[in-house]
Amino acid sequence: MSSTAHAATPYYFVPGPSRHPAMAALGLFFVILGAGQWINGEDWGKYALAGGMLFWWGVLYQWFRDAINESEGGLYSHRIDLSYRWSMSWFIFSEVMFFGAFFTALWWARGHSVPALGSLDNALLWPDFKAVWPSIAAGVTASPANIIEPFQTMTPFWLPTINTGLLLSSGVTLTIAHHALVKGERGKTIAFMWATVLLGTVFLFVQGYEYAHAYSEMNLKLTSGVYGSTFFLLTGFHGFHVFVGMLMLLFITLRLMKGHFTPSKHFGFEGAAWYWHFVDVVWLGLYVIVYWT
Structure with missing residues (x-):
């Protein structure tokens, strides 16, 4: 169950340095690059698009997992x-x-x-x-x-x-x-x-x-x-x-x-x-x- 009453709950939680924003941006870069090249007839564009999407989804999964763990840990x-x-x-x-x-x-x-x-x-x-x-x-x-x-x-x-x-x-x-x-x-x-x-x-x-x-x-x-x-x-x-x-x-x-x-x-x-x-x-x-x- 959720930890609603947590003795160590901070007044305002500030997360530590995270790789997630940079990694998400990297995934979106390949999504946009692949989509643009695919539309313009480059066959490799669809693979860059698919790879970028998979990478981006993986980053979001880890990011959301960390946020959920922080919430369930009573940090919010x-x-x-x-x-x-x-x-x-x-x-x-x-x-x-x-x-x-x-x-x-x-x-x-x-x-x-x-x-x-x-x-x-x-x-x-x-x-x-x-x-x-x-x-x-x-x-x-x-x-x-x-x-x-x-x-x-x-x-x-x-x-x-x-x-x-x-x-x-x-x-x-x-x-x-x-x-x-x-x-x-x-x-x-x-x-x-x-x-x-x-x-x-x-x-x-x-x-x-x-x-x-x-x-x-x-x-x-x-x-x-x-x-x-x-x-x-x-x-x-x-x-x-x-x-x-x-x-x-x-x-x-x-x-x-x-x-x-x-x-x-x-x-x-x-x-x-x-x-x-x-x-x-x-x-x-x-x-x-x-x-x-």
Whole structure:
């Protein structure tokens, strides 16, 4: 069990010199180098990318293991808890700004760029262009010059609606797990945490099926004009965040099974929960703005 009352708990724990930041940076260097070279046709780039990722994951495993051992060893005081809370708050704020940029790009395209292309100033260049959203065929909104293949647009039925239900349900199961942890009901906490992880995993599979359907049957791709690019950037980055959040919840669940966290000290759980609820809120915005309007 966690050592919440530790006689040697410092007022503010300062870890000793660590190799982890430098080693993580080295791994990311090979990740970026390999990805850049692979994109530019160098076959060795994919091996550098894979090696860099494996190295980076190994460093993260050791880094997180050390942090967990420090926490379970009773080295983290109330001041460290506050530090983690502020850090997670600012991290989520940065994610709000990240998605805000993409939502703004979608708003700008729909409210300004497309109407500008259909204005009187451009009537001589594209006399047959119709400034409507969303575009459903080449030459309408996606491509005044008729260089984009015709495609179909996404609707909320039924896969996006199913995914909305999955994410909302996962928020409920996570909240139940949190309340159970506060009450000291560890078995119930673990059960509902596994349910949350399962719902997040199913969400990812449903989104993967949606992408396959979009590419094969709707001809909707990342290159399908501004509609396709904004759709896949918003939903794709959100899906990546769901994947990261699902991994966070998975590791928290495994820690719960090892006896970590107590009813009074469990910010690792809370931080992951904050992130997951943020992911839920972003999806609701996507569901309304991308699929319904």
